[in-house]
Amino acid sequence: MRSRTGLTVRSFTPARAGELPPVLLVHGFASDGVQDWVETGIARALTEAGRSVIVPDLRGHGSSPAPSAAREVDAPGLVTDLVTVLDEAGADTFDVVGYSLGARLAWELPEAAPGRLRRAVLGGLSPAEPFEAVNVQELHQAVADGTEPTDPLTSAITNLVLTHEARAAGLALCVEGLRSTPFTPRSWSGRTPPVIIVGKDDAMARGIERVLDLLGAGELITVAGDHHEILGGAAFRPTVLEVLAR
Template identity: 30%
Template structure:
């Protein structure tokens, strides 16, 4: 298994060619990783060490580039990025790989997509790990319109909004398609009703950095769910929590107890 640059394959769903990798033990329990906004399977899961961590623990590790991201096709219609639409991409990947059910592990936007997958296809979701998104899942995470504006600005120097600058710099760093990302940020922000969170019976771990000013409380979200636990990731913000060793240990312990 090449931990630095896993080989990607593609499949087609909803008229889009979507890229993914399938690594680790083919006989292991499958974990489907769903990355966050403006990221990619490599940036979100390979560079921070999740592929190695899960692969070394014996899991089959699968991750896709969400539509609009990485090596996948990049529509520019915001309606193409509704979270329930993107959730169907993830379930279609399981269909493509003939996997009946998997652990779904999503970070930030990927956490929202994972929840919509659990609501739409509870039989396919063995468990949920939701990183970087707490009660913001139901209550919102602030005004994201300035981020779309930042992505479409001529240059980073033209952006004054702090969160807009952060995501614009990230998009530039990952050489992303900024038009597709602007459509994504407009289309992917649908909230989940509190009573819908209460319908999710899959065992769930919610991990949020203690310095994350985007996600909202992990504990408040866990309290809405029948089988969820919250994890504070000490001293980490939204960008740095994803690769934290406390988070990694907690996820492995969570999976071991299932």
């Protein structure tokens, strides 16, 4: 279905609904709801556990529309889209599972939707803003005409963005928007501390202990794999189910 935001939103309803609230699943950068949550079997496992599931494609990703400006896809803009999706679903209370960029956006939901978030699972969360050192001018230039960026990080992001062909310009705007509103961990305002899941070999999650220290609570679970492996790994799905059943 289409949200009034224009986002594509997939909803999954269990055969027998339990009493716990719906689960919002938020995918990572340059991915989409199908790849991160449907193909991994996580959405199905949640519905089999009696949970309703809401799976949006973020703006500029999957089947959702491309942004026309970076301000549409900065962190506040993306979070506003998610709250609108929750409102349209009638989710007065909800749980959230976010991965990578999705975890970074989920961090903002307790303040963006006060009193509504019950539990949060944050997978692959980076303790710093991954795009802060990207040269966005070179990124846009590379997408426009193929000019090779001069620094390795911008080159790596460019190569990732370009694999999405027609979506590349929109993803470059996402990088610009997120870079302009970098992730700065602060105290958690949700009713229960988040559970953070990272891969043992995930370079992007190095230093995540600093976030736990800042929280003064929360739980860190380390599983096998790197940043691109743990979503489909053996440990992530059962861990999510266990945490959200609490």
